[in-house]
Amino acid sequence: MEDPALLRRFHAWLQPVPSPQDTVRLAFFQDALIVLDTNVLLSLYEYTAESREEVLTALGQVSERLWMPYQVGLEFVRGRRSVLESRKRVLSDASKSVNAKLTAARNAIIEAKDTVRAQLQKYARVPADIDSLEQLVSEGAVNEHFAVYRDAFKAHLDMLKNGHDLTPVNVDTADPILPQVADLYGDRVGLQPDDQLLQQRLDEAVAFRFPNQIPPGFKDFGKDTPMKAAGDFLIWEEVIEQAALLPEGSRRVLFVSNDVKEDWYDVSHGKQRPWPALLDEIQRRAGAELRLETPPDFYAGVGEYLNADLADDTYAEIRRVSETFAPPALDDGTVVTARTAVKVAPLGGLPITAYRSAGLTSAAVRSTMESLYPADRLTQWWLIGVTAQLQRRETTEGEPRVDIAAAVRGSDAPAPDWKPGTVLPSGEWIHRESSWIAPWFFDLLGSAPQSDRGVLCALASEQAAENQRPTG
Structure with missing residues (x-):
């Protein structure tokens, strides 16, 4: 006997969830x-x-x-x-980040040694203790210790590079x-x-x-x-x-x-x-x-x-x-940060909407906005967040809040690998003496033509000023 019409018409909807x-x-x-x-x-x-x-x-x-x-x-x-270009950027960024963190750690140890030495000189005045400290934590000894870590990390990253036999030139x-x-x-x-x-x-x-x-x-x-x-x-x-x-x-x-x-x-x-x-x-x-x-x-x-x-x-x-193609879904109230951005793909056409609303025009930046690869998500989310924050566009339903800054104002860097504003020309970046710029933003600027560099710098600088304003 044939199934009733209701069961026939909606057969697909009544099937159990498929499994292996x-x-x-x-x-x-x-x-x-x-x-x-x-x-x-x-x-x-x-x-x-x-x-x-x-x-x-x-x-x-x-x-x-x-x-x-x-x-x-x-x-x-x-x-x-x-x-291939995305993978090359990821490995290059990882190498830069490792070097920056090791350099910061090395400098922190030297500075800690100088602090202890100053206290010894002020209160103990025992030359033997000072000499012992200098021998234990000399710049040469610290450099030698960190060279072990640097070489080990480099070897692992080189292994990843060598394990992939393809480069963009191959294509x-x-x-x-x-x-x-x-x-x-x-x-x-x-x-x-x-x-x-x-x-x-x-x-x-x-x-x-x-x-x-x-x-x-x-x-x-x-x-x-x-x-x-x-x-x-x-x-x-x-x-x-x-x-x-x-x-x-x-x-x-x-x-x-x-x-x-x-x-x-x-x-x-x-x-x-x-x-x-x-x-x-x-x-x-x-x-x-x-x-x-x-x-x-x-x-x-x-x-x-x-x-x-x-x-x-x-x-x-x-x-x-x-x-990497299946990031976790965004829950209500989710805030996308620089740490989590790589794990969450932007919704729908948000990156392109942000690209347009910012007034960007180059194919190079648009390609980054259209990329499906995790390495480009930080840039995509920043542009989504900054265009919403600066009211360049209206936010869409279900769009998460973004807390990512390309630059900050202040006397201290947020992290060791952030660079001072003075590395950019005065005509391109304002508040050069009192600002710090994220390393990934320099990579974005490096891939952008001059017309879009100006737009990106203006957005980052205005966001930094906006974030510095007191609230409440």
Whole structure:
């Protein structure tokens, strides 16, 4: 007997939350069309050489079932360099931070020794004690001790650099990953939609689906252009189109992505599950079943069902990289600080909204605002916070408060690696003798053209003055 209409119509909404233990999961690994999201392919540039080789070998076992939407290919080809540039910045910033902290610690020990010596000279007047202290804590002895730590830390950071065999130059000259990915897919890459179809899909996304929060991709509403905002939806439309071409009776799609935002997953009941609306739509339009998996679960499934040989260290690396795309959700009352910014991705199109409201115009700064990588989140959150604080824009619903400063006014540096305002030219920075500037802000200025440098400096300086004003 056929199920009642209510149960048939809302079948997708009545299913239990999927898990790696589902009995239906095996079928997806055996015969489903496998679609890897752009972020899964770009993650290949973040793995160490050994892990990447194992991952590519594992993908080779499902190569004949891999299919790439045109939009994924476009985003992948265009996004490779930014991944490597982001990792290069992270390691460079870490090295600078370590050196600054060691230098500050070394200076603190010397200053502490001078304090004790002054007290000995004032009260004890025992030359032998002073000589003993000078020998124990001479600058040479302190430098020698700190050299041990410096060398050890440098060795670990160098190991990280050497463990990654790729640089941004590789992408421009002889990218070793691109041809391997191309071989995995062969001719199984979607065709470019014609302009009329593309315009139709963009209009549907921006005018209908996103305002009504119909998944996927509505969290990207407000990005710089409709094309960038609708990237997930364009991929989704291609997936449905391709699923409809599969043989009847075996229309299954396994979609793998690091994106676990609320425009792919329903978290309203405290459990994360793919939106039933997605399962319902692909069934209704293509007669296909859908399963969403993150890379850690997907590669574990390839190992379990297809006997792919992935080392424990490789699984751990896949998990670490995947977690950078899935930061913890913001709770009501959350304050984003310089310490927590890297762990929390900004909501929707907030970075681009802040970019526009600040009056910035360069492609270099815009690229940082659009970046998906944790290394750029501090800059993104600062611009979001400072434009709200200085009333350059209205805050949006659910937007957290940001407590990040690029510069401060005062006689003392907030941290040892902050630099005095005097390092910037007088025409570019005011209050040079009484201000301190965050090290990451110098990196931002270094990547910005002169026109945007002026805007950024003005924002940072005005924020520093605003923060100095007494409250209450």
